[in-house]
Every structure is written in C-alpha cells, then in structure tokens.
Amino acid sequence: MLSLKDRIYTNSAIKAPPGSKVVVAGWVHRLRVVGKICFVILRDREGLIQVVIKRDKSPQMFDEASQLKQEDVIAVKGEIVPSKASIGGVDLVAEELVVLSKTIAPLPIFPDDWEKTSLAKRLDWRFLDLRSPRNLLIFRVQDKLENAMRHFYRENGFIEIHTSKLVAEATEGGAEVFPVIYFDKTAFLAQSPQLYKQMMVIAGFERVFESGPAYRAEKHHTPRHLTEYQSIDIEMGFIEGPEDVMDMVERATLRALSEVASSYSKLVKELLDVDITLPKEVIKIKLTDACRLIEGTPTPCPSNYDISTEHEKAIGEAVANEYGTDLFFITDYPWIARPFYTMKSDDNPEFTRSFDLIYKGVEIVSGSQREHRYSKLVEQMMEKGLRPEKFSFYLEMFKYGAPPHGGAGLGLERLTMTTLGLKNIREAKLLPRDPERLTP
Ligand code: ATP
Numbered sequence: 001m002l003s004l005k006d007r008i009y010t011n012s013a014i015k016a017p018p019g020s021k022v023v024v025a026g027w028v029h030r031l032r033v034v035g036k037i038c039f040v041i042l043r044d045r046e047g048l049i050q051v052v053i054k055r056d057k058s059p060q061m062f063d064e065a066s067q068l069k070q071e072d073v074i075a076v077k078g079e080i081v082p083s084k085a086s087i088g089g090v091d092l093v094a095e096e097l098v099v100l101s102k103t104i105a106p107l108p109i110f111p112d113d114w115e116k117t118s119l120a121k122r123l124d125w126r127f128l129d130l131r132s133p134r135n136l137l138i139f140r141v142q143d144k145l146e147n148a149m150r151h152f153y154r155e156n157g158f159i160e161i162h163t164s165k166l167v168a169e170a171t172e173g174g175a176e177v178f179p180v181i182y183f184d185k186t187a188f189l190a191q192s193p194q195l196y197k198q199m200m201v202i203a204g205f206e207r208v209f210e211s212g213p214a215y216r217a218e219k220h221h222t223p224r225h226l227t228e229y230q231s232i233d234i235e236m237g238f239i240e241g242p243e244d245v246m247d248m249v250e251r252a253t254l255r256a257l258s259e260v261a262s263s264y265s266k267l268v269k270e271l272l273d274v275d276i277t278l279p280k281e282v283i284k285i286k287l288t289d290a291c292r293l294i295e296g297t298p299t300p301c302p303s304n305y306d307i308s309t310e311h312e313k314a315i316g317e318a319v320a321n322e323y324g325t326d327l328f329f330i331t332d333y334p335w336i337a338r339p340f341y342t343m344k345s346d347d348n349p350e351f352t353r354s355f356d357l358i359y360k361g362v363e364i365v366s367g368s369q370r371e372h373r374y375s376k377l378v379e380q381m382m383e384k385g386l387r388p389e390k391f392s393f394y395l396e397m398f399k400y401g402a403p404p405h406g407g408a409g410l411g412l413e414r415l416t417m418t419t420l421g422l423k424n425i426r427e428a429k430l431l432p433r434d435p436e437r438l439t440p
C-alpha cells in the first residue's frame with residue numbers, strides 16, 4: 001500500500017534513477033486521455049511530473065484516473081521510466097493511485113492562467129492564485145529576502161525584538177493612522193516600531209532589528225502602497241553618523257539580493273522573465289545633487305525639495321544613466337519632509353542627517369540619525385506641531401543617558417516588488433489590505 005510517509009517531491013522524483021519506485025502527491029495540473037493511456041501532470045510545491053496510467057496495467061485505476069479533474073488531489077506510487085518528451089525526461093508509470101480530495105465545484109480561476117485573470121479576482125481567490133508556480137515563487141523569494149536580512153543582522157550583533165503594534169499616539173506624524181477601540185479609549189495601530197526600537201537602544205540593547213507589520217491609513221490607491229506592510233527595521237547605538245546605518249542597510253540589501261540570485265535566478269528568469277543582477281556599486285548622492293540631475297526635465301524637483309514618487313523615478317533613471325547603478329542612496333532630505341525625531345544637519349538646519357535607499361526608481365528604505373538631545377527633541381516636536389506631553393514616555397528616555405543612534409526601515413513588499421519587477425505591490429503581499437480590501 002502506498003504511504004504518504006514515503007512521499008518525495010516531484011523535483012526529486014524526476015531525478016531518481018530509472019527503475020526506482022517512488023511516491024509523489026499533489027494536484028492534478030493537467031489531464032489527457034489518449035486511447036488506453038491517461039496522462040496526468042501532477043504538481044506539487046517543487047514542480048511537475050508526468051504520471052502515466054495504463055489501462056492494460058489496471059482497468060480500475062485507469063477508469064479512476066480518467067475521471068480526475070484539474071486540481072483534484074492525488075497520490076501515486078510508480079516506477080520512474082525514461083521518456084524523452086516528458087518533463088525532466090521521465091514518466092512516472094503508475095502502479096497505485098489514491099484520490100485524496102476531489103474538487104466539488106467548477107474552478108473560479110485557473111492557477112496556470114493567472115495572466116488572463118484580473119488581479120482583483122486573483123486576490124479574491126488567493127489560495128487558487130497562489131497555486132500558480134509563478135505566484136508561489138514570489139513568496140519563496142520574499143522568504144529568502146527576509147531571512148537573508150535576518151541572518152545578516154544577527155551576524156552583525158543585532159538582537160531581534162517584537163514591539164507592540166497597539167500604540168497610544170501616531171509615531172510618524174500625519175493623519176495616516178488606524179484608530180482601534182481599546183476598551184474605553186482609542187488606540188492606534190503602529191505606523192512603525194520607531195519609538196520602541198529607539199527605546200531598546202537606549203535601554204542598552206545597542207543594536208536591534210524587527211520584522212513586523214506596520215499600518216498606514218493611506219487612502220490613495222497606488223501600485224506601491226498597502227495599508228498593512230511588513231517592515232524590516234533596524235536601530236543601532238553609538239554611531240558617528242547616518243553613514244554607519246547606510247553601510248549596514250547596504251550590506252543587508254546586497255546580501256539579500258545575492259542570496260535570491262544564487263537560489264532562484266534561473267526560476268525567476270523562467271517564470272517571471274527577470275534577471276536578478278547585483279548592482280556593481282551602491283552610490284550615495286545628496287538630494288540637492290540628485291535634483292540637479294533632473295533639472296530641466298518635465299518633472300524637476302520642487303524648490304523646497306519635498307520630492308514625490310515621480311521625482312524618485314526620474315532620479316532613478318538619471319542616476320542609472322550617469323552612474324550605471326539602479327540601487328543608490330539619496331541623502332540629506334529637507335527637514336520639512338522628515339519626521340520629528342530626525343537629526344538636523346550641522347551646517348544647515350533646513351536639511352537632515354537622513355537617507356532613502358532607491359531601487360529601480362522606487363524608495364525601499366528610509367532612515368536617519370536620530371536626535372538624541374532632549375531639549376532639541378522637544379523643540380523639534382513642537383516645530384512639527386506635536387504635543388510633547390503626549391509623548392512623555394518617549395521623551396523621558398532622553399533624560400537618562402541616550403547614546404547617539406540611528407536606524408532605518410525597509411518595506412519587504414517594496415523590495416520583493418522591485419527585485420522581481422512586479423507592477424503592483426499587491427502581488428508581493430499574501431493577503432493585501434488596501435482601502436477597499438479586507439478579505440480574504
Ligand atoms: P512613501 O513616500 O513611498 O509613501 P514613506 O516615506 O511614507 O513612503 P516611510 O515612513 O519612510 O514611508 O517607511 C519606510 C519604508 O516602508 C518605505 O521606504 C517603504 O519601503 C515602506 N513603506 C512605507 N509605507 C508603505 C506602504 N503604505 N506600503 C508598503 N510599504 C510602505
């Protein structure tokens with residue numbers, strides 16, 4: 001009797017020596033009956049294999065096989081037989097077939113036909129949509145990106161933390177927060193772990209990182225914004241300037257990209273038609289200089305340097321032309337464009353010790369050195385129209401020994417999207433949330 005304990009994935013099965021007996025299990029990807037032979041392409045997480053069910057061998061098994069439908073779940077025990085025209089050059093000639101689950105309604109979408117289905121419908125039927133090898137690959141790449149970063153930060157002395165996502169005040173300023181009924185109070189979903197990661201550095205953890213959800217009540221519909229995204233945040237103490245943070249972010253990002261390249265570049269090329277190439281160099285360019293590169297174009301920077309998406313895109317193209325790289329830092333953003341906790345530049349308080357990392361014309365990281373001097377911090381808070389008494393838990397931290405520090409936050413879906421050349425960030429989120437979507 002066939003046992004699922006003996007099951008191997010299809011990618012191992014197609015490599016098994018001819019004559020070996022194997023057990024595979026998965027979904028019916030395609031089915032074809034030709035005379036007395038039934039051909040089933042079986043799909044599992046790792047690939048496809050052609051199963052051949054011959055009437056001569058067992059009429060009963062043949063009858064059962066010919067009634068299968070796409071996406072039924074089956075297990076097969078059989079013999080690996082060379083077959084030039086088949087996937088991987090082999091067939092699995094069935095000796096036993098077990099039907100584990102039958103589809104009981106017509107398929108609303110077809111996993112291998114994802115291109116013909118609108119993104120909205122695909123997201124409505126996400127579990128079927130994700131059965132497409134191409135769509136599953138997006139999340140295997142994402143898993144690689146996140147874990148490469150996790151390993152990198154651990155190796156560099158960062159401690160992983162998990163901070164509360166229920167907060168009393170908006171941290172990043174602005175009105176983009178979700179209120180939550182919290183007993184007899186109103187709380188908010190955290191826009192970022194900003195204040196808490198700073199707290200842990202000041203608490204003496206020195207270097208911390210967190211990969212967790214961040215919530216932004218961004219009402220606008222764009223291909224780059226979700227209302228819930230995964231933020232990979234770092235914060236580090238005893239820095240001399242924002243360059244120390246940039247260095248860490250750069251190395252983590254390159255590490256993540258190179259791990260994806262070495263594990264998945266072939267599959268990504270095959271299923272997404274994208275080359276994962278590592279940038280030769282990651283440059284740093286001051287925002288004012290970056291703006292000079294797009295002077296005289298249809299989208300020049302505004303005079304206050306509060307740049308938007310279209311400027312980032314234009315700067316991305318200009319930098320690629322000028323310096324031959326699509327991964328670079330823009331530094332020294334204006335004070336008006338950054339949150340209250342950002343340290344201002346020494347030479348010009350209109351600018352800040354801050355940076356963004358731009359990849360293929362899209363912002364994937366924002367970071368800065370933080371203001372750690374109590375009186376300056378209070379001043380800056382008031383300048384931004386925030387009420388210091390609302391942030392007393394935070395401000396207290398700066399009265400009892402706060403080292404110079406800085407950090408950054410990276411959007412995991414933004415990185416996935418840019419790495420894989422996806423047109424919409426929703427494709428890079430298992431269960432995207434936007435102003436219209438709360439299900440599945
Ligand atoms: P943008 O200007 O693109 O809206 P932001 O500057 O408001 O982003 P930050 O507060 O700097 O965002 O957040 C840090 C990082 O988190 C961004 O660089 C981006 O990668 C990611 N991020 C921010 N907001 C979103 C969002 N709504 N959806 C997905 N990722 C986001």
Ligand code: MG
Pocket residue numbers: 356363365366
């Ligand atoms: Mg930003």
